[in-house]
Amino acid sequence: MMKYTKFLAPLAVTIGLTAAAAASAQTLTMGVRGGPESMDPHFSALGSHAEAAKHIFDTLVWSGTDLQIEPGLATSWKPVDEDTWEFKLREGVKFHDGSDFDAEDVKFSIERIPVVTGPTTTTIYVRRVAGVDIIDPHTIHIHTDGQAATLPNDFIRLFIVSSEAAADYSTPETAAEGFNSGKAAIGTGPYKYVSWEPKGDLVLERNDDYWRGKGAWEKVIRKEIPNDSSRLAALKAGQVDVINYVSSVDYLALERDSSVDAIKGDSVYVMNLQLDQREKTPLVRAKDGSELAENPLRDLKVRQAIDHAIDRETMVDIVLEGLGKPANQMMPPGFFGSSEDIPMPEYNPAKAKELLAEAGYADGFEVDLYCTSDRLPGDGAICQGLGQMLTQVGIDTNVNAVSKTVYFPAQSRLEYSMFMNGWGTLTGEASYTLGGLAHSNNPEVKLGAFNRIAYKNDDVDRLLQTGATMMDEDERRATYEEAMEKVMADKAYISLVQLQTVWGAKAGSVEFTPRFDEDTLAFFIKPAN
C-alpha cells in the first residue's frame, strides 16, 4: 500500500529519500533509545547492552522472535544426570579474527563473567553453574548447584568471547580498555566491530563468514538517540532508516503519515500493581488521617475490590492510545507457565464498593500510590489513571509517579504500601517471574529476591521449589501454571496491562518481525524489495 502512496509525498521528501538511499544502499542506520555500556558483552545485563552485543557475539542458546529457545552456538543440549547438562557445540564456526570456536572459548567465557561484570550483573546467567568440564572440542559438560531445569534459558544471554583475543583483557581494570578499543571485541556474530563511543555510534561491518549466512547490510550504524522526539525527527529527516520505541503519542501521528511505516509488536512487559502484605504498612491510613487497626491490604476482599475498581479497557484505549492489551497475569499469554484458565478480571465499581463494605471499610481509606514515571512507555499515565479509578470506589489515592532513580531504591527499602511498575519476562518462562516476585523472600533457596510486599503463600512456595527441579517439561509447565493461578487469585499482585512497542521505518524500506524482547537486530532486518 505504501508503494502507491509514495509518489504523493512532497517532492522535497522524495528527492531527499532517493538521494539518501543511493548513498547508503548497503548501509543500515538504526536510531535506538539506549546503547551498550561497554563493548565487553559480559559487563552488563541491561537489555540494550545485550541487544548491541548480539550483533558482534553469539550465545550458546538463541531465543527466537517469541522467546522460544533454539540452537545457537550450541546445536543441542540434554541433561546427562541430576546436576549436569551436556551441550554439543557447532562445528566449523570461526571468530572474526579467523580462529576456531571451540569448548575452550565457552569455558573461558563462563569463568570470565563473575570477574568482569559490572553492577548490572551478568552473573545471573551463570548463577547455577558450579563447574565446566571440556569433554572434547565440541562437547561440554556444565555442572550445576542442584537440579537446574531452566539452565538453557539462562544461557540465552551467555555471550561467547574468544579465549585468545580476550585472554589479556579479563580483569575489571583491563576489560573495558581491551574491548572498547576493539582488540578483544572479537566474536562469532553477524557483524564485526569497527568503532564505538559511549552514548554515541556503534559502527559495524558485515562478517561474510557468518554461520547463519551473510547479513543483508554491508555496514550497520547503531546511533543512540535517547530522546523520543529527536529519534523520530532523525527518521523523518532521513538520517536513520529504522527507529525503536516510538512513543504512544507519536504513534497516532505515524499511522496517518505515508512516508513512515509503523510496526507494532507485543512487549514482554506487564504492569503490576503490588499490595504490601505486612501487618504494619507505612502509607495506608483512615481518611481522617488516623492510624488503622490493621493493614487493609491484607484482607482478600479489599484486594478483590481494588481489582474490580480497575477498568483495564479504558486504560489501554485512553491512557496508552491503544498500545497495549488488558492483562490478567504477570506474563503475556503463550509464555511457558502462563495459564489460560485465569479469567479476565471484571470492571465493576459497584461490586468493589460492596466488597469494601463487607471488609469493614464502607468509608474507604487513604493510600499513597507510587509508580515509576520514566522507565516504560505510559507508566506515569497509567499511575494517574489508576489513582482516579481507585478514588472513585472510595479508596482515596494520592498518586506519586516518580523517577526510577527514586522509586527502586525506596521500593527495596520497603517504604511503599501500594506501588506499580512493569516487569518483563525476558526469558519467556515463569520461573524467572514467579521465582523473583511470588516466592517468599528466602535467600537460602535463592528465590523471592524481588518480592517487596512480603507476599507468602505456602502452596506457591512449594510449587515454585519443586518446579525448579523438574526436568520433565510438561510437568514443569503444569506446575508453574498452577502457581500462576494461585498467585493471581490472591490478588496481592494485580496485573493491569501488557505493553506494546512500536518501531518506525522509512515507508517500504525494510522488513522485519518484531521480537518479544524488543531487540532491534540488524541481521534480521531485511531490505524490502
Added chain:
Amino acid sequence: MLGFIIQRFLQAVVVMAVMSVIVFCGVYAIGNPIDIVIPPEATQEIREAAIRRLGLDLPLYKQYFIFMGNLLQGDLGRSFVYNVPVLELIGGRLPATLELVLISVISATVLGVSLGVYAGYRPESWISKTIMGVSVLGFSVPSFWVGLILILFFAVNLGWLPAGGRGETVEIWGVAWSFPTLDGLSHIVLPAVNLALFKLAMMIRLARAGTREIMLTDTIKFARAAGISEGTILRRHLLKLISIPILTVFGLELGSTLAFAVVTETIFSWPGVGKLIIDSIGVLDRPVMVAYLILVAFLFVTINFVIDLVFALIDPRVRQGATS
C-alpha cells in the same frame, strides 16, 4: 596581585570540598544505585556481591574518604556504568560541548552586543523596536520547544540541515573536532542557534541598557564637544564603558552553558557532557556525578578568576583598587 590569586585559589579549594560533600550526601540519600541497575533474575546473594564490589557496603564517611584519597592522587574513579576512568569519559565528550558552546556564546555575544548598542544608540528607530521586540521572544520561549521547532522546520520539513547528532570529525592535536568540516558545521548550526537564542536576547538587553545610560553621561558629551567622530566614540569610549557587566555575564553564561547545555544536547542528540551527566543521574552513576560537579565548580571558579583579571586590564579603576 599575588595575594589576590592565592586568595582565589583557596576559595576554589573550599568551594570544591563543600561541593563534593553536598553531592556525596545528596546522592547517598537518594539510595543505592544497585537497586536501579540490578537485573530481575539476581538472587539476594548476587545483589550483595554487586554492592560489595562497588564498595557501597561501607559507611558513607569511609566511601567519601576513599574517594577524596583517590582524588588527591589525581584519580577521579571509574564509572559504575561504563567501567572506564571518569576523566576519560568526561574528557572524551568535552570537545563536543566546548565547540558547541563557544560557537553559540561567542556569536550570541558579538551579534547581541552589536544589535544592543544600535538599539541603545537609536532607541526611537523602528529597527531598534523590532530588535527589542524579538529579544523578548528569546527570553520567553522555552528552549526545548524552540529546539523541536527548529528540527521540525529545518530538518524534517525543509530537509536542509540534519536533525541531530555530531557530524564528521577531524583530529587536531589528538582531539576530534567537527567544526572544520562542512558536514560537522551543518550539524552544529541548529543546536548552536538553539543555545544562542537566550544569550543573544540577554546580550541585546544588557548592551542597550548600558548604551542608553552611557550616552547621557558627560564623557560622551565632552567627547562630542571635542569633535571626535561618532564611530570613534562608540568604539573607543562606549564599548569600553559598557563592557564590564557584559563581560561578567559572558563569563557566567559561558560557565553555565558549558556545564548545563543539557536540554539542547538531549534534543539534538549532541554527544556532549551535559547529556552524560543527565544519563549518569538517571542511573546514579556516583563517580561521574561527583567528579563532574567538582569539575564544574572548578570551571566556574576559573572563569570568574579570569574575568576578574580581564576587568583589571580594561578598567583602570579596578586595576588601581586591586593594587592599592
